[in-house]
Amino acid sequence: MKNILKVLVIGLVSVLLVAGCATGHKDMYYWGEYENMLNDMYSNPGNTGLDVQIEKLNTDIQQAADAGKLSPPGVYAHLGFLYASQGDITQAKKAFNIEKKLFPESATFINGMMKRAFKRG
Amino acid sequence: MMQLIKKICMSIMPLFVIGLTGCVTPQPYDYTALQNSKPRSIVVIPPLNNSVEVGAPYVFLSTISRPLAEKGYYVFPVSVIDNFLKQNGLPTPAEMNTIPLDKIREHIGADSVLYVSIEEWGQSYQLVSSVTVVKAHLKLVDTRTGKLLWHSTAFAQKSSGDGGGGPLGALIGAIVEQIASSIIDHTPVLSRQANSHAVFNSVNGLLNGPYAKPEAKL
Numbered sequence: 001m002k003n004i005l006k007v008l009v010i011g012l013v014s015v016l017l018v019a020g021c022a023t024g025h026k027d028m029y030y031w032g033e034y035e036n037m038l039n040d041m042y043s044n045p046g047n048t049g050l051d052v053q054i055e056k057l058n059t060d061i062q063q064a065a066d067a068g069k070l071s072p073p074g075v076y077a078h079l080g081f082l083y084a085s086q087g088d089i090t091q092a093k094k095a096f097n098i099e100k101k102l103f104p105e106s107a108t109f110i111n112g113m114m115k116r117a118f119k120r121g
Numbered sequence: 122m123m124q125l126i127k128k129i130c131m132s133i134m135p136l137f138v139i140g141l142t143g144c145v146t147p148q149p150y151d152y153t154a155l156q157n158s159k160p161r162s163i164v165v166i167p168p169l170n171n172s173v174e175v176g177a178p179y180v181f182l183s184t185i186s187r188p189l190a191e192k193g194y195y196v197f198p199v200s201v202i203d204n205f206l207k208q209n210g211l212p213t214p215a216e217m218n219t220i221p222l223d224k225i226r227e228h229i230g231a232d233s234v235l236y237v238s239i240e241e242w243g244q245s246y247q248l249v250s251s252v253t254v255v256k257a258h259l260k261l262v263d264t265r266t267g268k269l270l271w272h273s274t275a276f277a278q279k280s281s282g283d284g285g286g287g288p289l290g291a292l293i294g295a296i297v298e299q300i301a302s303s304i305i306d307h308t309p310v311l312s313r314q315a316n317s318h319a320v321f322n323s324v325n326g327l328l329n330g331p332y333a334k335p336e337a338k339l
Contacts, residue, residue, distance in 0.1 A: 003123075028333075029191065035186065038183035038186075038199065038200055041179075041200060042176065042180065043176065072186065072187070072190050072196075073190050073194075073198075074186060074201070077197075078198040081198070105195035105231075108227075108230025109197060109228070112228055113205075
């Protein structure tokens with residue numbers, strides 16, 4: 001009896017592993033328009049200038065908050081980079097600092113970007 | 122009698138699982154290097170391009186962040202990294218792929234770097250069918266030691282439908298698909314599928330990164 005139980009458990013676990021292999025994954029982050037935007041930047045650069053990108057990212061960030069989800073790695077950093085490119089130091093710093101807070105792994109890169117972006121200030 | 126049943130079940134069960142999945146292969150992936158390194162972050166260098174489609178690298182780049190981040194790694198923003206590399210004397214992916222590992226650590230601070238080379242990208246028109254293929258080699262390298270941590274081939278394809286009507290019908294179908302695909306580009310979707318499968322499959326996918334939720338076991 002115990003051995004049949006063991007076999008059934010192995011069978012069930014195997015089926016679950018199979019299911020895990022086949023089924024989708026539930027996203028941790030809210031991806032919104034981010035990757036479409038990245039694609040557009042290269043396929044349609046004329047339609048994805050700095051202002052367009054800033055608007056899309058801010059919309060995504062708001063929608064993520066509304067959905068109770070985090071924005072993905074890199075989104076705030078990308079936003080900060082856009083603001084810095086426009087010379088908006090305040091907004092750039094704000095976005096960069098959020099990225100560093102959410103993802104400490106970004107610190108070296110973000111600090112470098114801030115140094116380069118703000119030294120002309 | 123019980124012994125016999127048990128014996129039959131034990132010998133059939135593995136075959137049953139293998140038959141069901143097609144995900145199970147005889148060679149388990151050796152994750153030792155990846156498990157010893159435990160990288161928290163990944164920087165993706167814009168891909169080398171061995172395909173005939175000039176735009177492939179940047180379309181690919183727009184589909185790789187999501188699976189890596191969802192697997193639990195910090196992924197540096199691909200567009201900002203691309204711009205950074207260009208600003209530092211590396212104007213094309215070919216040059217970008219030569220950046221030394223210590224420079225990556227110093228200026229980007231990534232634990233690991235993903236090198237990509239695109240082997241096939243886009244539509245090929247065969248006689249009575251049309252196939253869109255995305256195929257790219259992926260290599261994850263530790264920036265501290267230079268060790269190979271993980272590698273895979275991301276692959277996905279889509280065939281034009283077989284609409285019936287024999288060989289002539291298939292030929293017409295392929296032509297229609299060819300024309301339609303010149304308007305609708307399937308490669309972004311295929312690239313997403315290819316990368317997602319490479320990262321998430323349970324045979325030789327990536328292991329969970331530091332941000333992965335505990336219940337996302339595979």
